[in-house]
Amino acid sequence: MSNEYVTLVSSDNFKYVVDKEVASISTVLKNSQGFEEGKTGRINLDMDGDILECIVEYLYYHYKYKDQAESGDVPEFNIPTHLALELLVKADYLDI
Amino acid sequence: MGRRNYKAGVKGPSSALTEFLKQEGITDRFRNRREIERNGGNQSQTSDQENSPPPPNQFQTLDQQQPEKDDDDDDVSLDIIRSSPTPKEESDDEEIKLMRKAAKRKLKARRGGTTRKNPDSSDDDSHNDLDGNYSSDEDDLGNANLKKFGELDQCIDCGKSIQLTVYSRFIKEKVGYLCDECNQILKNREKQAKQNQLNARKKRKRTAQALLNKTTIKLPKLQDVCIKKITSNITDVDALGDIGQLNLDKISMILSKNRSLNDQTMTLFLSPELKSLSFWDCSDVDSDSLNKIAAFCPNLKSLTLFMCGQLHNDNLQYFATNLKNLKEFRLNGPFLISAKMWIEYFNIIKDQLNKFELRNTHRFTKDSLTALLENCGKKLTSLKLSRLDGLVDQDVYNEVPEKISSNSLTHLEISYPPREECVTDDTLIKILEKCGESLISLNVDGCIGLTDKFLIEGVCKYCINLQHLSMRQLDQVTNEGFSQAFDAYSKINAGGLIEVDLTKCDDIGDEAIYSLLNHSSHTLVELSINSLYRITKDFLSQIFIEDHTQFKKQLKARVEKEKESRSQSQPQQEGEDEEEEEAKDVLHYYHYINLPLLTYLDAGFVRAVTNYGSLWR
Incomplete structure (x- = not known):
């Protein structure tokens, strides 16, 4: 499982190759694997490259620190202010 | 012997446990009371012997297993009800026996672990003096096939032969000694267990603390991160960037979903040109902030406030006078608005509304409904009234x-x-x-x-x-x-x-x-x-299943056949829509x-x- 990857593609054609296990943090991305996206390994997302970059960063942040959350020493995840609103909409869509 | 001493009220040296119990005010009165209840009427007679304070200076050696009795003597003056001597003595007797047995077992274990003594040592003799009942306990010890220090033995774990010393580790469960290496392994394991226990305790403590502080120790969702960022920059409109009305509605929904629509975040949506505003969860928006809606957005045509438990009479009045263009008004849970205020509101706005929706309030009464219909009735195109317990x-x-x-x-x-x-x-x-x-x-x-x-x-x-x-x-x-x-x-x-x-x-x-x-x-x-x-x-x-399939064709034929046979005995029935009054086994045919x-x-x-x-x- 851990060496499988999916490609997340933004609307302006930026591609992010992400570990499947990491992408599965988002239930939406996880469930898309049951459909055509599962065969092609490519998920087209309706968001700009900079937004998607933040999202991929968050997914890895979540993956890295999910076990340490309880010990409390997790660094804060920072997002650029000007993307906050749009990111909120997309994060809601991805359920993360 | 011991009991006689006790009767005279003499104290022996008391154990740490007894001392502790005494300090905490825990006595054996409870046991006494239970005894009394069990013996019914016996308690009427009180014993002089027990009620009199004990003579202070009479000292006699008392075995160590008995100190619990001391409490009893201390409490004598406090006790109101006393049992008759006979049942009490009996219970005490049993108690003493039990305690002695326990102490003996402990002693035995200790002796087994550290020193290698003959079971019938001088220690035990003193106890045997007091009571002869323990012989069975002693026998257990004697049965253990153990060796003395200096002798050769086999490690109980790895089977290696070792020379026993005072430091050799004795494993009670396996009745045998460990070699140094096995002991080291065991020690490490114990250390690890202790560490884990400590960590678990720390974690529990932190969770409890977080609960008290109303914080969560989960990894924040990206949405939470965004909302936090938005909240901290709420006054700086330019910094957040322009996002468009459609997305703002979406954001309003997301904030409601996350239950983070509050006095700060709600200001994000207020703008003077706004025509339509929907807050799906206003439970955290206070009365003053609700007034801001009417103050900042006077051109609103459509207003939706759900879970608006903080909407006061004053707010509604302010809305009535300030929102002159309001055509659509939807409220869910405005239970603070009084029946009188509803009437007043409808009288102010006259026939302004053409869509009205109201849910979950018990203060909307028949008179309020009359006022609504009289003022707005002619122009209403949408009327939704749900769960109005006042009607x-x-x-x-x-x-x-x-x-x-x-x-x-x-x-x-x-x-x-x-x-x-x-x-x-x-x-x-x-x-x-x-x-x-x-x-x-x-x-x-x-x-x-x-x-x-x-x-x-x-x-x-x-x-x-x-x-x-x-x-x-x-x-x-x-x-x-x-x-x-x-x-x-x-x-x-x-x-x-x-x-x-x-x-x-x-x-x-x-x-x-x-x-x-x-x-x-x-x-x-x-x-x-x-x-x-x-x-x-x-x-x-x-x-x-489509009609042209074999299955459906056969079924249809069968149903028609059955119908024919039935119509001979019964009046004609309509084809496909047969009623279910027929017997259960009647076949029905439904087309695709x-x-x-x-x-x-x-x-x-x-x-x-x-x-x-x-x-x-």
């Missing part, structure tokens, strides 16, 4: 048809009245007579007083343009009635329904659904048949029904579907 009178909605103008209402909802009598067939038929022609959507969820009559004489007679019908929990609507109504309905409503919700209409079964689908199959987009347990597997499988637009189907709790879910395509 309790019988046929309280009788005023509605009188006050609304004919055929202007397009959306009507009267749902979940507090009592069955509030909405009756006659009331609803009168309303439908007045506005049925224009009605697009009708919702009578939970009006359990309604029967077949409202469908046959109301909906199917007047509602020629109806598209959405919701009638949850109408358990008085029968299978036959519904079927009859929809067979007739196709004559006046050719368009067909788009959304139908029949959740929990208990009596509805195959025939009713068949009639409904015959009428609306080509337009139906959403259908709920949740909890309609009468729907059968045969029905569902037949309507989804195509549902080209159906996108949402709620078939929860329909047994035929839960068992044969694969039939649905």
Whole structure:
């Protein structure tokens, strides 16, 4: 499982190759694997490259620190202010 | 011997436990009281011997296992009820024995672990003096096949031969010694266990602390991160960037969903040109902030406030005077608005509103409804009243048809009245007579007083343009009635329904659904048949199998054959829509029904579907 990857593609054609296990943090991305996206390994997302970059960063942040959350020493995840609103909409869509 | 000393009230040296119990005020009075209760009336006699304080200076050696008794003597003056000496002595006796036994066991264990003594050592002798009952205990020790220090032994774990020393580790469970290496391993393991225990305790503590501080120690969701960022930059409009009205509505929904719409975040949405505003969860928005809506957005045409428990009379009054263009007003849960204020509000705004929706308040009374209808009735195109527990009178909605103008209402909802009598067939038929022609959507969820009559004489007679019908929990609507109504309905409503919700209409079964689908199959987009347990597997499988298949052809032939044979003995029945009054084993034939637009189907709790879910395509 851990060496499988999916490609997340933004609307302006930026591609992010992400570990499947990491992408599965988002239930939406996880469930898309049951459909055509599962065969092609490519998920087209309706968001700009900079937004998607933040999202991929968050997914890895979540993956890295999910076990340490309880010990409390997790660094804060920072997002650029000007993307906050749009990111909120997309994060809601991805359920993360 | 010991008991005699005790009777004289002499104290021996007390153990740490006894000392502790004494300090904490824990005595054996409880045990005494229980004893008294067990012995019923005996307690009437009190013993002088016990009630008199003990002579202080009489000292005698007392065995160490007895100190618990000391408490008793200390408490004598405090005790109100005393047992008669006989039962008490007995219980004490047992107690002492038990304690001695326990102490002996402990001693034995200790001795086994550290030193290698002969079981019958001098230590025990003293105890044996007091009581001879322990011999059995002593025997256990004697049986252990143990060696003395300096002798050779085998490690109980690895079997290596070792020379015993005082430091050799004795394992009680296995009755034997460990070699140094095995001991080291065990020690490490114990250390690790202790560490884990400590960590677990730390974690528990932190969780408890977090609970007290109302914080969570989970990794924040990206949404939380965004909301935090937005909140901290709420005053700096430019920094957050322009996002467009459509997305703002979406963000309002997301904030409501995350329950983070509050006094700060709500200001994000206020702008003077705003025409429409929807807050789906205002529970954290206080009264002052609600006033801001009217102050900052005077041009609002449509306002939706759900869960607005903090909406006060003052707010509504302010809305009435400031929102001069408001046409659509939807409120859910404004339970602080008084009946009087509602009347006042409608008198101020006159006929300004044309869409009004109100849910979940008990303060909206008959007079409020009258005020609403008198002022806005003529212009209303949408009226939705749900769970208004203040409208309790019988046929309280009788005023509605009188006050609304004919055929202007397009959306009507009267749902979940507090009592069955509030909405009756006659009331609803009168309303439908007045506005049925224009009605697009009708919702009578939970009006359990309604029967077949409202469908046959109301909906199917007047509602020629109806598209959405919701009638949850109408358990008085029968299978036959519904079927009859929809067979007739196709004559006046050719368009067909788009959304139908029949959740929990208990009596509805195959025939009713068949009639409904015959009428609306080509337009139906959403259908709920949740909890309609009468729907059968045969029905569902037949309507989804195309007519030209072998199976359906054979079935049709068989059904017709049976019908022929039956018609010889019984009067003629109508072909496909046979009533269920027939015997159970009668075959039914249902033709194939195509549902080209159906996108949402709620078939929860329909047994035929839960068992044969694969039939649905």
